[in-house]
Each structure stands twice: as C-alpha cells, then as structure tokens.
Amino acid sequence: MSKFVHQSWSSRLAFVLATTGAAVGLGNLWGFPFLAGENGGAAFVLIYLVCVAVIAIPIIIAEIAIGRMGRLSPVGTLDAVIKAQKASNFWKAIGYLSLAVPFIGFTFYSVVAGWALNYTIRSATGTLGGLTPETSGGLFGTYTADPLLSIGLQGLVILATAYVVGRGLRRGIELATKIMMPGLFLILVGMIIYGMVAADFAGAFKFLFAPDFSGVTTKTFMVALGQAFFSIGVGVGFMITYGAYLPKAADIPKSAATIAGIDTLVAICAGLAIFPIVFAAGLNPGEGPGLVFITMPVAFGVMPLGQLVGTFFFLLLFVAAFTSTLGMLEPIVSTMEEKWQDKSRFVLAFGAAMVIWAVGLAPALSASVLSDVRPLSFIPALADRDVFTSFYFLTLVIMLPLNGFLIALFAGWVIKKSDFKKQLGFKSDWLFNGWHLLLKFLAPIAVLAITYFGLVG
Numbered sequence: 001m002s003k004f005v006h007q008s009w010s011s012r013l014a015f016v017l018a019t020t021g022a023a024v025g026l027g028n029l030w031g032f033p034f035l036a037g038e039n040g041g042a043a044f045v046l047i048y049l050v051c052v053a054v055i056a057i058p059i060i061i062a063e064i065a066i067g068r069m070g071r072l073s074p075v076g077t078l079d080a081v082i083k084a085q086k087a088s089n090f091w092k093a094i095g096y097l098s099l100a101v102p103f104i105g106f107t108f109y110s111v112v113a114g115w116a117l118n119y120t121i122r123s124a125t126g127t128l129g130g131l132t133p134e135t136s137g138g139l140f141g142t143y144t145a146d147p148l149l150s151i152g153l154q155g156l157v158i159l160a161t162a163y164v165v166g167r168g169l170r171r172g173i174e175l176a177t178k179i180m181m182p183g184l185f186l187i188l189v190g191m192i193i194y195g196m197v198a199a200d201f202a203g204a205f206k207f208l209f210a211p212d213f214s215g216v217t218t219k220t221f222m223v224a225l226g227q228a229f230f231s232i233g234v235g236v237g238f239m240i241t242y243g244a245y246l247p248k249a250a251d252i253p254k255s256a257a258t259i260a261g262i263d264t265l266v267a268i269c270a271g272l273a274i275f276p277i278v279f280a281a282g283l284n285p286g287e288g289p290g291l292v293f294i295t296m297p298v299a300f301g302v303m304p305l306g307q308l309v310g311t312f313f314f315l316l317l318f319v320a321a322f323t324s325t326l327g328m329l330e331p332i333v334s335t336m337e338e339k340w341q342d343k344s345r346f347v348l349a350f351g352a353a354m355v356i357w358a359v360g361l362a363p364a365l366s367a368s369v370l371s372d373v374r375p376l377s378f379i380p381a382l383a384d385r386d387v388f389t390s391f392y393f394l395t396l397v398i399m400l401p402l403n404g405f406l407i408a409l410f411a412g413w414v415i416k417k418s419d420f421k422k423q424l425g426f427k428s429d430w431l432f433n434g435w436h437l438l439l440k441f442l443a444p445i446a447v448l449a450i451t452y453f454g455l456v457g
Contacts, residue, residue: 002196003072004337005071006169006231006334006337007169008034009169009170009242010170011245012250015168015245015246015250015255016255016258016259017174017177018173018174018323018326018327019238019239019255019326019327020259020266021177021180021184021323021329022236022323023259023325024263024320024324025320025323025406026173026272026292026317027108027227027230028266029317029343030269030271030274031227032227032268033192033267033270033274033318035267037207037208039216039220041206041207041212041428042212042332043061043211043213044211044357045208048218048228049226051224051228052316053444054442055225055442056228057257058259058438059257059433059443060158060234060352060406061231061251061424061435062105062412063225063234063235064239064240064241064243064409065252065424066081066240066411066415067242067243067244067246068244068248068252069084069419069423070240070244071245073241073331073338074094074095074312075092075095075096075099075338076100076335076369077095077240078091078094078095078429084419085414085416085419087106091308091410091414093231093406094177094403094407094410097237097402098236098241098331098403099332099335102237102332103332104395107356107360107362107363107391108360110157110158110356110357110360110364111366113151114150114157114364115144116317116318117153117318118143118153118316119293119317120311120317120318121211122317123307123310123311124311127308128300130299131297131301133295136294136298140180140293144367144368145367145368145371146368147369149234150364150365151361151364152270152369154357157322158325158356158360159350159357160322161326161328161353162349163344164176165326165330165333165344165349166333166345166346168345169245169347176326179325180323181323183189184265184266184316184319184320187315187316187319188269188270188273189214190348191274191309191312191313192269193275194273194276194277195272195273195275195432196276198280198305199277199280199353200279200402201276202280204274204276205272208271208272223440225449225450226234226453229401229447231263231267232259232263235401237327238328238331239326240331241331242327243329244334252423252424252425254437255423276301279300280299281298281299283298283299295312303398305390327382329349329356332356336351337353344372362387363387363388363391364389365387366387367388370386370387371386373387375387375390380387396452396454397451397454397455398451401448401450401451401454405444406453408439408440408443408444411439412439412440412443417432426437
C-alpha cells in the first residue's frame, strides 16, 4: 500500500491559527490569570514567560519539526523518522501516546465544552440572572447531575467536532479556525473595553501585574513551569500532526514562537477581561478554575448589561474549548486515514467520534450515575478521585508529561542535528545550538519536575 499523502495548510497563517486554536483553552481563559494573581502578579508573569521561552518553545519546535519530517499521523511519522534515524522501536511510544493523550483528553474535555455551551444558552435566555454564590453553585450541581443533559451536550460537542474534522484540513479545521480565532479575540477585546468602562479594571490590573517578589517561592516556579507546559499543548499530539501538514518553506522556529506568543497573549487578555468583573462584583478571585461556572454568573448578575456580557463570556469559553477539540480529534482521524485509505474522512471522523463518546460517557456521568465510582481507589493517594478527575489525572499528570519527556529525549539525543538543521533553518549556529542544548538537558529535567510536582503537589 502506498504512503498516504495528507493535505497541506494553505498558508503559514492558517497553520498558526489552527495550532494556536488547539492550544488555547480553559487553562488560558481562567487558569493563567488566577495563578498569576495568586503567585506574585507580574513576578509570576515574568517567570512564566521565561519558562515558555526556554522549555515550551524548544519542545514544540521539535514536535513540529518531527511532524514535518514524517508528514504523516503521529504513529506514521514516528515510524518513518525512527527508520530514517535507524533508532529503536521504543520511540514509537511517542506516536501512541500522541494518540492516547488526545483520545482520553477529548472524553472529559468535551464534558467541559458542553458546560460552556449550556451556559451560553442559559445566559442568552436569562436563566442565570439574579444568582447568589449559593444558588449558582446549586444550579451548576443540578446541571452536572442531570445525566441526559450531560451526555447530550457532550454528544453535540463531539459530533460537531467530527463534522468539522470530517470536512478535511482546508474546508474543515482551517476554515473553522479562521472564523473562530478572530472571533475569540473580538470577544476578549470587547470584554476588556467593558471592564474599563463598567468594572474595576484598575483593581484587576494591579492584581495581575503588580509585582510581589516576596511571594515568589519554589512553588511559584513550579506552577509557572507547569502552566507554560500545559497551556501551549506540549505533548498533546496536535503539534506533530499539524506539523506534518506544514509546507517545507514555512519557518518552524518563527511559527512556534508566534503560537506561544498568541497563546500567552490570550491568557493575559483573559485576565484583563475577567477579573475587572469579579472585583466590581466584590467576589473572590481565588475561587479557582474549577468554579468558573459558579463565580462568573453571580458577577454578571450584578453588572450593567450582565446578561449580554455573560453570554459572550461563555461563548468565548465554548469557542476556546471547541478549537481545542479539533486538535484532539485530528491526530486520531489522521491515523485512521492512513490505515483505512479506502474510507471517506467523514466516515472515519464520525466513527472515531462514536468511540470517544462511548468512552466519554464515564466522565460525563461522573456527577450523576457514576458519582460513587472511584476508579483509582486501589491507589491510596488517589482513592477519593471520581471518574472525571481520574481521567484528568491520568491524562494531564501522567501521560502528557511522559510524552513531553520522551519527545525531548528523542529530539535531543536520537535525531541527528544535521537533520534538524535542514528542517529548522535557524539564522545562526549559536541559536540552533542553544535550542538543541535546551532540548537535550533543560527540557527533560523540567518535565520530570512538572511530573513530580503534579504527583505530590
């Protein structure tokens, strides 16, 4: 059977928008500003930027380059690159992890995307007006405990994702992200302007950016490092997949830096959009990312034009989540295309969606039918985790860092430097050598530190 030839991006901009869309998610829109405010403000932001520059960007440059070397799905690419490098088949684990991470991640991420869709509709219809922290929490509990609502919303997200991915690279993912990513920025800018006019923008700015170096500890560095790693999507699988579709003339280091820069900009803008509203409503900004569906509806309820702004806010969450689900499904469909070349992409996308939905019923029903199930009860330290948080833990704390660690080792120690030089086109040898040294030594150590912190923190 001949080697499958995938479509290519129509332009570098299309690649950057799609990849940034896959990277941007709930962690950007709430996690980053919350962590920045709680860990020294501008001091945290500075540490975060350094971590992005010296850890995250070197690894995603390697991921994109590996993808373009193989020009196939993660599994196909690793097989091709391993053969070209005459390396051990052990490294095929990267390809399989680059499928397992998005597969399992999609099963529970689609649940959160479903919550965002539900709250967009509820806000638009006025259901969320006049809530207190107590009634808002009760309402969220009611929604998540409704099994039919949970699996229905999850199913809508999964099927919509399958439809877009099934349309192909240019007519599907590329077209969707060209519309949705500018839309995401417009909503963010609109909310920032609203915060300047009608909310406590000065208080939010101080919360996020006033440096407090006295609060910087080892934990601050670890939190910033972990956020830099997870926020940009290192090791998820879409970087290798999307990199396989990148034209040979595209500048990979420049593209990687642009993706990381836009991802960080979205996170900072999210803080400037969200926290003015939180402060103006007199609510606690330390509620954390898990309570975004409880805290924000209360804030919107006491603000001018709160229903309209709230609707756009939850739409923002949904758009960010949906562009991420595209990046989760594509590596899987790409692999299936290579295996079943006689099947249409639509059939493969919807087939994969059905399997993901079936497995995803478990985290979707975590707060209702399966509320008493503790799948990791055989591990004392994890015995209290429900199905949803167990899926989250397995994906983000175990498999994702493991894949990032293997990618750094494979790129830094196995692939020939001369082959990377052909792919990357750095302007000078010292830039290339600096990147390679970071990849060989600092990146693997940093990923191990993230994993340790995730397990014991």
